[in-house]
Amino acid sequence: MTAMTNPQTDTATPATPDVLISSRHLTKIYPTRDGRGVRALDDVSFDVRDGEFISIVGRSGCGKSTLLKILSGLLDHTRGDITLNGRPIDGPDPDIGVVFQSPTLLPWLTITQNVLFPNKIRRNITPAVRERAQSLLATVGLDGFGDRYPKELSGGMQQRAGIVRALVQDPELLLMDEPFGALDAMTREQMNLEVLRIWEESRKTIIFVTHSIVESVFLSDRVFVMTPRPGRLAEVVDIDLPRPRTLDMINSDAFGSYSGWIRKLLEAEGDF
Ligand SMILES: Nc1ncnc2c1ncn2[C@@H]1O[C@H](COP(=O)(O)OP(=O)(O)OP(=O)(O)O)[C@@H](O)[C@H]1O
Ligand SMILES: [Mg+2]
Structure with missing residues (x-):
């Protein structure tokens, strides 16, 4: 077998x-x-x-x-x-995208800002990247949470945001x-x-x-x-x-x- x-x-x-x-x-x-x-x-x-x-x-x-x-x-x-x-x-x-055991979101940034953070460092936040982030957040059930801060989300939701952050860069x-x-x-x-x-x-x-x-x-x-x-x-x-x-x-x-x-x-x- x-x-x-x-x-x-x-x-x-x-x-x-x-x-x-x-x-x-x-x-x-x-x-x-x-x-x-x-x-x-x-x-x-x-x-x-x-x-x-x-x-x-x-x-x-x-x-x-x-x-x-x-x-x-x-x-x-x-x-x-x-x-x-x-x-x-x-x-x-x-x-190469990486997702760690803890979501390691930055507490002073909103969920959207967090998932766009790697792109911000690389100075490549384009309208297409923003759109992709939004659609990925919706895919993992975080539609409407983009303007919230990490502490307002459950552990599972934060982890999903961490996955989106890794996926935004495709x-x-x-x-x-x-x-x-x-x-x-x-x-x-x-x-x-x-x-x-x-x-x-x-x-x-x-x-x-x-x-x-x-x-x-x-x-x-x-x-x-x-x-x-x-x-x-x-x-x-x-x-x-x-x-x-x-x-x-x-x-x-x-x-x-x-x-x-x-x-x-x-x-x-x-x-x-
Ligand atoms: N920076 C470091 N300096 C010295 N030894 C280290 C360092 N990082 C890890 N090690 C050692 O290397 C070995 C492997 O560590 P690693 O973190 O890769 O294990 P792991 O399989 O991920 O364990 P866990 O399931 O507990 O997460 C361990 O013995 C650890 O003590
Ligand atoms: Mg380990």
Whole structure:
């Protein structure tokens, strides 16, 4: 039932034309005062195809956020190669949008000003950009909230505004680091459906970090399972469930097999 690929053997496969991200032997060692360093990622190799939905699961401290920060261009790596569209990732790029665990909205700006903030920094707020922001806010159910301030919105609404801020720039790649960790279970389910809808409409590539096995299976084409620190790719699990995904699929046998398998892999790698 579960098609497996070994990421370490995959490295021998030449890149195919639809590969968006390619990571080869990616290693990150954080410098420490005692000079020994913290090895957060060790020899991580994978490809992500254009338009794929990938989730990353692994126990706390295994390097998930480190990997996302390197992909976003916010953090240097120590060894190996990582490319987007064949070009090395070596700094923040408007083609890459990032959504963090907390929405990180600026409290003194309205919702509209917040979602336009990256464009303001780049001095490219055009009427088309404003229109896009407005239509995206409407898409995620925030029509009419553009002039409100973050504190006037619930946690889920703020997180949706954070997603809009990342999407306004129309990035090719959307990186999401535990974006729904702080939300209650029902809001989280709604947000999962929302993300899938946006992904299906826009055909972006999404890399999504989560601690929830169910969330990873529900959303993804493939789930990357990482080992504890130093983070390596333990397995890549292909999720062969039909799309569009619906919440009732969570109760199906196939869904249960996938989540059971991923749980087993994580247990084999230590506590989750
Ligand atoms: N700036 C830093 N300096 C030194 N070590 C760091 C730094 N940032 C992260 N680390 C270490 O690197 C390892 C990986 O951290 P990272 O934040 O990537 O983990 P994570 O998988 O995102 O964990 P969590 O699930 O708790 O968010 C951890 O051991 C952490 O202590
Ligand atoms: Mg993290």
